[in-house]
Amino acid sequence: MKGAVISTAAVLSGFSALSDYALDTRCPFVKYRKTAPFCGRRVTITAFDGIKLSGCYIGGDSPARIVIAFHGWRSAPARDFAAQRDLLERQNCGVLYVDMRAQGKSGGKYMGFGLLERFDCVSWVNFIREKTSLPLYLIGVSMGGSTVIFASELLKKGAVNGIIADCAFTSADEIWRHRVGASGIAGDIISKVSVKLAQSRAGFNARSRKTTDALKRATVPFLFFHGENDDFVPTGMGYENYMACASPARLVTVKGARHAASCKTDPGLYGRELARFFDDNDKGKN
Secondary structure, X not given: OHHHHHHHHHHHHHHHHHHHHHHOOOOOOOOOOOOOOOOOEEEEEEOOOOOEEEEEEEOOOOXXXXXXXXXXXXXXXXHHOOOHHHHHHHOOEEEEEEEOOOOOOOOOOOOXXXXXXXXXXXXXXXXXXXXXXXXXXXXXXXXXXXXXXXXXXXOOOOOOOEEEEEOOOOOHHHHHHHHHOOOHHHHHHHHHHHHHHXXXXXXXXXXXXXXXXXXXXXXXXXXXXXXXXXXXXXXXXXXXXXHXXXXXXXXXXXXXXXXXXXXXXXXXXXXXXXXXXXXXHOOOOO
């Protein structure tokens, strides 16, 4: 009996540690990978729950359009948009690179796997829309990609001209299951405990929404990217998102590209697709 008690305690402790790793970028037993930030004009707003959100704006005096960029899980703008930055600058985009909540210079303790960040995304869109009527786009990589998809159904009609989702997962629960590699009864148990911990600690229900739910109601044009060799967020999730999208959409899969590396792997293709997307939607044709 004593051994069983110890084993149960060890399992619960393991789940707690795993939850910290998934949700808290500042948990003590994980060294956070730091990246030198982009240099630009620092911008801050207040989120729906009162935390300070920070971003860095980079752009010329007369950009053709504005892009708001959302990075991924345990990452940073300078890491996830290192390849895209030059492409966006060459296409005369002013870009607001957001530090996602609980990461970088933004406040908050826990990440929300897109389910909390979607409200932050709306706040950033409203902030930009108060300042300009230029064409406005959202781009997100990995968790940032899921964030912009989740946010799409919350945005006012005409708020953005288009959304670019790069290697987005379909839901917090499904990406957790995939990353842990557990299926069947074991997967169900892990999922159930993980969902409860996320709810109690970070205040979101990992099963409450899937990106495909939002995409079935989409009215804004979408451009999806996904690496064909992505084993972190499986390429199949990219196809699921594309197939669910009710609005005009295009899926670009990149040969040989691993997770969040489509632009780095084939910058020519990536740049052409971005230019085409901007040309098609700058004037709100769709």
